[in-house]
Amino acid sequence: GESVGLHLPTLSVQEGDNSIINCAYSNSASDYFIWYKQESGKGPQFIIDIRSNMDKRQGQRVTVLLNKTVKHLSLQIAATQPGDSAVYFCAENTGGFKTIFGAGTRLFVKA
Amino acid sequence: ETGVTQTPRHLVMGMTNKKSLKCEQHLGHNAMYWYKQSAKKPLELMFVYNFKEQTENNSVPSRFSPECPNSSHLFLHLHTLQPEDSALYLCASSQGGSGRTGETQYFGPGTRLLVL
Numbered sequence: 107g108e109s110v111g112l113h114l115p116t117l118s119v120q121e122g123d124n125s126i127i128n129c130a131y132s133n134s135a136s137d138y139f140i141w142y143k144q145e146s147g148k149g150p151q152f153i154i155d156i157r158s159n160m161d162k163r164q165g166q167r168v169t170v171l172l173n174k175t176v177k178h179l180s181l182q183i184a185a186t187q188p189g190d191s192a193v194y195f196c197a198e199n200t201g202g203f204k205t206i207f208g209a210g211t212r213l214f215v216k217a
Numbered sequence: 218e219t220g221v222t223q224t225p226r227h228l229v230m231g232m233t234n235k236k237s238l239k240c241e242q243h244l245g246h247n248a249m250y251w252y253k254q255s256a257k258k259p260l261e262l263m264f265v266y267n268f269k270e271q272t273e274n275n276s277v278p279s280r281f282s283p284e285c286p287n288s289s290h291l292f293l294h295l296h297t298l299q300p301e302d303s304a305l306y307l308c309a310s311s312q313g314g315s316g317r318t319g320e321t322q323y324f325g326p327g328t329r330l331l332v333l
Contacts, residue, residue: 142324155319202273203250204273205262206259206262210259
């Protein structure tokens with residue numbers, strides 16, 4: 107069935123290092139993928155998205171990579187800062203208004 | 218802020234109570250969503266409304282009753298809930314319209330619900 111999952115439940119990185127958060131998806135028909143960040147006490151916040159006709163997209167300090175061959179999505183955060191500490195969700199859209207979210211990865215940034 | 222507000226932020230209710238959650242979006246969007254977020258589980262889509270019409274009901278128990286009087290407001294009426302319904306309830310909105318793929322959803326801060 108359709109599912110979006112994360113390889114690691116937690117990730118700890120040193121401040122200033124780069125972070126890589128991975129995600130696997132199972133529906134090859136999905137054509138839109140989104141990364142969200144959720145800080146404590148807040149709702150998920152959009153970070154970056156990518157469509158299936160692309161394999162890389164860059165934002166401010168963030169890059170999303172899409173590998174459709176192995177159905178893998180990753181979020182790279184450059185020069186990780188304490189403010190990046192949060193739970194990160196990947197999500198896939200298979201059409202219409204239904205978006206499927208992954209379980210989330212908690213990122214800890216050590217000072 | 219995201220332009221999506223939710224009230225109340227926290228709610229404690231007994232299993233026999235009736236309460237309502239409110240969501241309002243100031244983004245001019247046409248689609249609105251209710252999600253349930255439980256500890257250690259992915260966000261679960263509950264309901265979707267597009268132009269006030271319900272387009273998704275993800276097999277949600279009838280003790281949850283949504284209402285969408287207009288494109289800016291969404292309610293979730295709660296009645297005879299169970300302790301396992303305790304969770305964070307998130308509202309979101311997106312551009313909506315044709316239901317095309319790939320709409321970014323903007324989330325509110327959620328209502329933390331505790332059912333005793």
